[in-house]
Amino acid sequence: MVDYSKWKDIEISDDEDDTHPNIDTPSLFRWRHQARLERMAEKEQEMIRLKKEKEEYENQVKKLKQKLGGGKGDSTDMEDVKNALLELERKGDTILKKQKDLEKKEKLEPWNVDTISADGFSKTIINKTGKGNEEELSDEEREKRMKEFVKKNEVNIKKYGMFRNFDDSRRFLMENPELACEDTANYLVIWCINLEMEEKHDLMSHVAHQTICMQFILELAKQLERDPRSCISAFFHRIQQAEAEYKKAFTDELEAFKDRVRKRAEQKLQDLMKEAEEEERQARLGPGGLDPLEVLETLPEELKACFESQNIDLLKTTIAKMSPEDAAYHMKRCVDSGLWVPEAKNAE
Template sequence: MALWLPRSRDGGGRGPPAEDDEERAVPPAARQRLLEAQTYNQGIELVCQKEKEFVKHSVECTWNLAEAQQKLGSLALHNSESFDQECARAKTEAAEMRWREEEWRRKEEALNQREGQNPWNTDPVSKEVFNKSFINQKRKETEDEDLSESFMQKHEQKIRHFGMMSRWDDSQRFLSDHPYLVCEETSKYLMLWCFHLEAEQKRALMEQVAHQAVVMQFILGIAKSCNVDPRGCFRLFFQKAKTGEGYFEAFKSELEAFKTRVRIWSQSHSFQAILLEDPSVNPSLVGQLTSLSQNTGGLQDSINTNVCSLNSVIQRDEEESKMMDTV
């Protein structure tokens, strides 16, 4: 069952253009529904990318803050002449991490407000059609997407196997045997899988896969902070998570936040309509969502309403408590 996102039905601008007589043969209503379906495909890509970027930055800030707090705590156990200087420096680092996190969240809120005024504007080509650098950039993005989808297709079974693991030692051993899975594509696949499982009302399974999705994102975040290859630092994450109380609390907080966003977004009619409009996203959901087909006339209203809903989900995450059951 493929979970990677399909391209727009127009082929993303690639391939031979449709003939004029064929376009005229398509009824206006069907053409409008096709355009709306393409908007949905582009919209869900925007949603998933936004969620991934949000988790990535949040994980990085949380982990760096845990590092600073652990350093501050360890200094209290040592008595040295430079204790005061080291303690002051550690406090400064912790305060800087908090300030950076608050500053980023303020920027995120401002961005959400701007997006709410112009929801899911996915046609920048019309504004920069003659910009060669823009065209080259879009071509590179398309090539990167092809490579990403090819990777997920090739390693889908192993990614899903990793997503079903629950013990730290098993996950570390599996990544040691398959280090190429420590990458952005694995993180993306696991996050998409979480959305589909929640839509299928498989809550327990979604929470299990969410655990592994956040594990992968933490590993990538540590690699970015340390400026090293993710394949060489995943053992550091498991070591810290198993032995450092502050790190495990940071992990639990991010995990609960991610699961909350998945639950709320997947309950929206917009997400369910996306799956119905394009069955190739997850064919097993079509039968469960047939009853939504009568609501096709209100597709555009659903898009506008639920983009604002997504933004509110992200803002609400900033205020939620850091509580969850034992992972």
């Protein structure tokens, strides 16, 4: 059997057909609606005040417990701290009672036209996965589209990347639903790699958390075959209300992602070092295309000593002692690498 009882107490401004003929019925309905909105606003403010009061209480308790755990000060001070902690705990009971009363009051409050439903977005979204359009784009077109997207949204992407609280992330993405896309996820991945290369490990871990949230939203959209923007609220509701197994899957994926970022960053650093070394080597090449360092290391020891000491007389003596073939071979390599410049004085 379907329980219809929850529908019987819906509060509607114009739910009374009979009004006095001297009463302006539309004005009465508007007044009732306005009064209900004001009550709802007061309740919202009360919830905000209670939340702030609860946060202040938790901070005070934390500070007192730290002070008590430190054990510094005389016995009188410690006794004062204990008394203050007991007083705070009594205050906490009061706050908890207020919270339960508000939750009970909200649960028993009749539904109305303003609470039965609400807009998910301020714009219309057609549920299309966009896979077909994505597959039709060439690599150049994808790169161009991502550059345009990043240029337009980079500030907001970085703002999102700095959030950590699920509620704050959800609120920001609901206000900026265009960020729920592959381009944002790709930007965050690149950002994580760059942060790791800069040895900003803690910040990388922070942004990585947001990256996995975005990837989970995109994955959920693929599973449901829906636009990722319409899955923002669904993901955050799911992760916050999820069972331990789902949260473990999220944590495991986050740790695996950070490990992949570290490996990729290390590989990129090695590649950059190799490129720098190759550029340096190319800059050293002599007129014959040989590297002077490599040539110097492969010279016979007595010839190598001549170049290291820059002793021309010793070089002439050493060359004279060598066979003509060996002398010609090594001196040609020295010329091709720039270690020896023939007729250098004439060239000057």
